[in-house]
Ligand SMILES: [Cu+2]
């Protein structure tokens with residue numbers, strides 16, 4: 678038979694054990710939720726608001742072109758990072774167009790994304806008042822190597838709004854964007870890829 682004292686110490690022992698287990702579970706779940714918070718910020722600590730991908734494919738003018746662009750909207754802006762294969766050497770006008778499709782050899786992509794109805798330009802240097810919202814400049818191709826490209830623009834978004842590029846297409850042109858009016862004289866459309874939210 679257990680004495681009253683034995684029973685009391687049994688309750689104390691298991692009571693403390695139960696308390697420790699509860700504390701451990703709480704601690705683990707706190708660490709877990711902190712990790713989630715960390716994952717929703719980029720390496721600089723800017724909060725990630727939305728992500729998207731675009732798979733780039735050549736039109737019949739350059740069927741060997743392929744590529745992938747990752748997009749990340751953060752509180753710092755819209756970050757875009759791309760890798761391309763088989764982009765012909767030289768400069769190629771590179772824009773986000775206003776259409777919602779890459780059909781008809783990229784013609785369905787329509788004109789440059791231009792919600793404010795302003796002149797053509799180079800968005801990274803001339804800003805939203807003097808460039809279409811889709812005027813990304815040029816892509817520097819190298820036939821022998823993978824083409825890397827990256828740009829961050831404050832003001833473009835993936836979340837809904839006037840300057841949201843979600844479900845719009847990237848277009849790679851045959852010729853350089855020479856910044857002339859009305860659209861940079863960049864010629865034919867050699868590759869296209871829709872920006873698709875993740
Ligand atoms: Cu274009």
Ligand SMILES: [Zn+2]
Pocket residue numbers: 772789796797798808809811812859860861
């Ligand atoms: Zn333009």
